[in-house]
Amino acid sequence: MHSIDCDLAIIGGGLAGGLAALALAALRPELRVLLIERDAEPGGNHIWSFFDGDVAPQDRWLVDPMVAHRWAQGHAVVFPGFKRDLATPYNSLTSVAFAVHLRKMLGDRLLAGATVQTLAPDHVTLVDGRTIHAQAVLDARGPGDLAALRCGWQKFVGHALRCAAPHGVARPVIMDASVDQMDGYRFVYLLPWDDRTIFVEDTYYSDTPDLDGTALDDRIAAYAKAKGWAAQSIHREDGVLPVVHGGDFDRYWPASDPVARAGVRAGLFQPMTGYSLPDAVRFALWLARQPLDGLPAATRAYAKAHWRDGSYYRMLGKMLFGAARPEERWRIFSRFYRLSPALIQRFYAGQSTMADRLRILCGKPPVPIRSAMRTLLNPPA
Template sequence: MDELDCDLAIIGGGLSGGLIALAFAALRPEVRLLLVEQGERPGGNHVWSFFDGDVAPADRWLIDPLVAHRWPQGHHVDFPGYSRDLATPYNSVNTVQLAVALERALGERLLTHATVTAVAPDHVELADGRKIRTQAVIDARGAGDLSTLRCGWQKFVGHALRLDAPHGIDRPVIMDATVDQHDGYRFVYLLPWDDRTIFIEDTYYSDAPQLDTATIDARIAAYAQAKGWQGEVIHREQGVLPVVHGGDFDRYWPKDDPVARAGVRAGLFQPMTGYSLPDAVRFARWLADQPLDGLPAATRAYARAHWRRGGYYRLLGKMLFGAARPDQRWRIFARFYRLRPALIQRFYAGRSTIADRIRILCGRPPVPIRDAMRTLWNPPA
């Protein structure tokens, strides 16, 4: 594209930026939109999954066309001495579906191989010297300055295997915590894409963000071998998600920052899990109804309200990382998964009721009382 003037420039073609672009393309086609992505295609290299209850029925039109796999029969969890099937359907989106949808919807309004060097409320500068002049900018380039927050980390490495024989798994396994515990709370996550293709993700709730990829690769291979699965690795991915248990929102997103934000850069994710898809859908739908004038103040107010609502989840994160011994953290999740399915569903969607919050914290604690009280004495920021 030689003509780079637009009404709205979205910087970052990941999940949040992509959903905003799709929402505007569908609901406000009169807005001259430009989605700026530094990679060859938008979306990166990710699998995003969600439970049916994570997204409001009125908003499913935005995410459903991107779903690559759906399991209407529900999902499963495994802990030492305890297993459970839950009936809530599960869905997965991958980058191929997101990229295809954006390419079809945007055409020349999708600008790839574009590295951004400067962002201002009314323009964006690119590394090749071009300048985008725009009425409004949304910065959706992943996380902001996480040093302003107190975080644990959910980190993972995933392999998709094409097997020589059927794997025998009929539904997602959200947590297999029967594996040896390393580096915090460890579990394996399984997605059966078809009868011979399975995605195996080795995940850790860890105190540090560093990924020893070679070691985790070997653990995934050992897990597959123990299951009797042999085949070829056809896809790999890895990531580190913040599990926020405190910090200062006004430092993370300073009041004098003149650029609107979206996604993880705006702090729009579930603090206890790090998952951002439900919030990305809600935010994209909300943003499509907003006037382009005043987006920096409006998006910051939206994100500030989300931060306030997340206080309870930050408290849980503080207990997880501050009160539970790393090799015993699995007990917190094992206890949680004995609760009512509707409560579990609302938790993942970030919509826990007052009764839910009381129920999660009451009863026999899965962490030492003294450590829990010491952690709770100082509430999270």
Template sequence: MDLECDLAIIGGGLSGGLIALAFAALRPEVRLLLIEQGEEPGGNHIWSFFDGDVAEAHRWLVDPLVAHRWPQGHAVHFPGHSRRLGTPYNSVTAVHFAVSLRCKLGERLLTNARVTDMSSSHVQLADGRHIAAAAVIDARGAGDLGALRCGWQKFVGHSVRCAEPHGMDRPVIMDATVDQIDGYRFVYLLPWDDRTIFIEDTYYSDSPDLDVAAIGRRIAAYAEERGWRGSVVHREQGVLPVVHGGDFDRYWPEHDSVARAGVKAGLFQPMTGYSLPDAARFALWLADQPLDGLASATRAYAKAQWRKGGYYRMLGRMLFGAAVPDQRWRIFERFYRLDPFLIQRFYAGRSTAADRLRILCGKPPVPIRSAMRTLWNPPA
């Protein structure tokens, strides 16, 4: 059976899903299809954001997806510094995301639908179905990362159902008091309820290699040290690029006739790998665009964002090129001594000129000679 639509969105992850929700709310006349190769959209992920990451005018799009919210703020821990910050924190789980998409989209969501071919006007599925579309947008994760210079943020996460209350009342964004292994290591904690806690062991590493079994043992040891005895009820893992250089025109060639979204378009905070704020902004921008010429419009948008991200890529070069791997935590400890509003703007990708100077001024927590060599010899 062949299908026809105005907009075919390939990939039911965060970016593709938010685009579908934005169009469903703002342009219900547009016949759209969200095409996901898995059984459910969203995969196996948790996306989190600070209140300051998403503009108030855009919160209507993401707030219904939030499964957990901590209005009391969050904390960080380093060997020489601990701090509580008041900015509320939110998490979107894949299950909550999938339920929301199914409720809002109904038959406009196609799952178990693997794409074998596509162009700017058609999509071919592995089961033989052909979709004719006025516009197609590719939101299927990363493109050619060989065109970019990357470090890696990689993680394994376990949700543990504890036999007794765990005693955590707020997220811990970074606990860097743990042994430093494979670059900058920290543990990320999300208390789902009084007995269930998500424990993620995270690394800013030079390599994307992920030893899931070894990291799983470290998570178990971390929980044991804190008296959190129980069973693992959920597992996830991932590897995100921390982009500190590269060639945008190679990553997204100008002759590519298919529009892109999300990581495929390079739309994420280069230093942190955060994608939700960019995905929300992009979805609402896209819903205001004509479907004609979508490839050139989305590429121009993404290239402008790439230019704006130059400062964060420079910080990434400092982190991966100048800091001794097991001393990288010092950069983040110093950062978390700064003004909380500066920190909030940083994560949102909206650092002011004064913020940028403040982050760099003073004695750097990296060797001066290495820092200068890194800045004098930047990658493409």
């Protein structure tokens, strides 16, 4: 068929687009929703993780079927001279579980292997010549014009390692910053999938987005060797996420753009961490309550409110990248992880209270006062 009709066409089967399609399928079954994904399977090659407090209990139904690993015993962090266990449970979704669930729940409402050539508010054309006519189109294809934003970068390579003997890691280690510091703030992230399989990710808060994958592969191998793990890599992924500390929302999403947006393309992520799952869940459930008429303006208003709410986190990012020497950035996170677990939880969920915000800034600063003030008061070049 060269023409397909639907009520809502969602472009991009990543986290934001997939969750939006699942929420609409469950809560608005009368709508003809079509999720259009360029690759053969939705979800790409990712592991998405979240703390229990990131998603409201009444909303967990949306993500729980895709949770491949859960650690009820909590997680840990490690810094030079400081280690802490935190009781908040942790969860991980894999792209394989994500894709399987989407196919099960959406059926023929998932159109995979379909590359978009052009899109408009009421139709999409594919490179194979097909046209999808829709009452509304939602663009969830990943980042928009990042040149409109001032960014640092969280970049990483991760390997799932199958060990010859038990690795001895009982719970996730969100940050092991005891490693050598280089290229900004460096830490290793550990997810023990079972007693002999562990996901090891080498992560950097860096000034540049360039990623030397081979060098990070070698550092992961060296980390495993130092731990005494005789291991074989059975899975690899990498990524570069923006850590936004400034920019122009109206340039990132011009008011003249007539197409609705979701996910990172809408700027819906925690600016300081690049963390998007809590916002993707909240947006999907908000979307399921919206009329399709006027969806471009409604989604832009939602995203602009999120941008305003993120000003505090962008200010912290500005201090991290502008005031702290790269080799000393770990001190900011080490100090942060000495605060209350509830405050830490709200921070990752992007829901810090005013008291939280004051507490994070109070006390002996982890960056020089003069550098911090110069960074905050001087406009960017």
